Amino acid sequence: MSGAPAVRIARNAAQRSTSLLRAIQFAHPPTCPCHSNPNHHHAPGTFSSARRALATPIDHSRQKEYAFEMAASSIRFGPGCTKEVGMDMQNLGSKRVCVVTDKNVSKLDAMKQVHEGLGKVGIEYTVYDRCRTEPKDSSIKEAIDFAKPYQPDAFLAVGGGSVIDTAKLMNLYTSFPDAEFLDFVNAPLGKGMPIPGKLRPLVAVPTTAGTGSETTGTAIFDLVEKKAKTGIAHRNLKPTLGICDPLNTRTMPSAVHSSSGLDVLCHSLESWTAIPYHERTPRPENPINRPAYQGANPISDIFSLKALHSTVQYLPRAVKDPEDFEAQSEMLLAATLAGVGFGNAGVHLCHGMSYPISGQNPGYKHKGYVTDNTIIPHGVSVAVTAPAVFKFTGASNPDRHLAAAEAFGVDISRVKRESAGEVLSEALAEFLVKLGDQPRGLKDLGFKNEHIDDLVEGTIPQQRVLMLAPTLSNEVNEERGQLRQLFEQSMSY
Template identity: 30%
Template sequence: MGFNFFVQSNIRFGRGVSEELPQIICGYGMKNVMVVYDQGVKAAGISEKVLEQVNKAGVKVTIFDKVIPNPTNEIVEEAAVIAKKAEIDGFVAVGGGSSIDLAKAINVLMTNPGSIGQYGGVGMVKNPVLPLIAIPTTAGTSSEITNVSALIDTEKVIKYVVIDNNITPSDVIADPEFTVTMPASVTAATGMDAITHAVESYISNMATPLSEYNSLKGLQIIYNNLSKAVKNGNDMDAREQMMLGCIITGFAFSNANLGLVHAIAHTLSAHFKLAHGMANATVLPYVMEFNAESCPEKMVELAKAIGLATSGNIHSDKYLLSKELLKLTKDLEIKTLSEQGIKEEDLEMLAGDVLHEPVLNFNPRQNVTKENVMDILRKAF
């Protein structure tokens, strides 16, 4: 047996750990810091709290608050110009996956030549980047500890990923108090994103014993706490557990990769700007049903991990997970594709584009056809 398992970030976890931010900044000797966040983080008052801590470090601060959902090449390039002009020597990213992914991408261009589009793929970032402190405000994307930045190429109309160990945030401040302001719908969607990461990484054809352990543990924690966090956003124990489960799951999928759910979600986001977590959640049950025949034993293990009663008949037990995920999405009021604005005539185009997604290489069921994807999309419609 032989495998690689990569973990890099220095993680500070718990309520109130945001107060350690000045110490981290000073530890790197930063002088010019760019703080990256979106308008939602600003409206929630979180950016003000973070900036208060950044200012305690006595550094010059440049704010980039134009983060958009599913950040594009253009927004990366715009922010990179500002960062270079300000001679930024470190980043603080505050928010969900979009803010942290954007900061990772800007960071690439600080020490590597050319445009961000040329770094799509695996292992393309040759030069080390600047320190990046990630402060997540959601519990779902795991971007704070992964080596992935997901971006939209508006010219090619695709969502692509930069995957490189160099871009993993150097430090993480995981303070569950920053997730309390999330609306129930966002809590649900981001939580389902984390569940997707757990199950897809577990059945990935690149899974290893270490990634599988983290997949299962992360799934258990998230499944047991997601509904609690959605029903009562002030349940700090549930919020804390959701953030913990998200980090654990991130260790899994950043090493084992993902599959068909993400291939479909990337395509939906590229064409229709669907929120990533919602796109994943909408198709997750149907993709797990589709994949069940290729990895029945693993589907049963996932079902057992969340306490589902198995019968001992693998032919029926392999579908327990997909049925439970469908029930969960309905309980959490996850929208169907049609409710998210997708039209029936869009499905064939989407299905064709899904087949070009590189992440399909890691799906346990290979040789996915256009008709396979069409069938999944119809069920999710």
């Protein structure tokens, strides 16, 4: 083929490719004001559009980021798909599997399916069932000590985010047995070293609808000595496969539905409002050092906003009616969507502030949780500051905050942009109150004003997420003052 027809075909193909790329990069619901306004994001101090970012010359002097990476586990979603897990491990070539769970989940049908599936294909396996809800460094080390001598060639996690995160770290330190525990832990609490190579296969079977851990490269735990919650974040931690079976979430008590759903809510809101990826500094000299949490980007936006809409619609139903299987299924899907979104864009203030809230628990035990330990569930600890946080961040990007408020059913047609944060804050508070059985501030968790200084100091080390927070100062003393004000405002709502 030659001449004019070939030129026209090439030109048409190029135009189609360009149109498709633009559709992918800028695909948002038509009601989203962030993208219906062609001038949006061009003002100083707000998001720049992806189009503008791609057209802007690389800023060598400031070393801003110029690229983002999308990474997520393979996901299988569908009722009953847990029964395929034996074949999955066989297809991965596994012959010696470490199954990771906890005492409660070990009695449920999900584990029955695992026993039957692995037994049917004749794979050798052992079960570690001592995972702790909201794991501590001590419980993680105990799990690692169990896995190392067994030397599995694959891991299978069955449970909530705590179980899956524990399995990720068992996998990490079994794959790199000579590493010290703090080598990979997020700086400044740990050394923050990148994971140097691939890990063994890990299949994750979530039994809660919240963390999205089945698709992320993040594992969170309490570092007791530092009185801080931290973790490890790297793409190599991602499970090989997430098996999302809605039948497995039907056993969740209402309180667990509620708190895990609040984690989805904040995952989606924080990743949607995080700084854009091209505003993050410094740009890594080697791509292996590009962080898992990169800032909002055109692909994560799609997942985050969809997860937010689904959570607002289905979480109240899932909490209210234990027989509403449609709502439960949709919440599991929302958790996974939010996992892809925040697993690449990151979270910011709600999560950064939640870590000392959980780690410095003054003695609170959340109603509806089957545990002998005092516990502030992770979803509760992130949501309790959300009204104050999004009122604070509203000025950074009014249009994104208005789009989020619209997801809660707010008519934003006459709302002034300068009121965006306040409007979203009020919508969030109303949603939390209507959800029921939620602490209405830090006071309800047992915190007092004299605890605020320790909460601030416990938040400061969370730079991995704080760096993605819009409107938060880079100057330490000013940052402390802003965090103090946020904790004060979060004492009650």
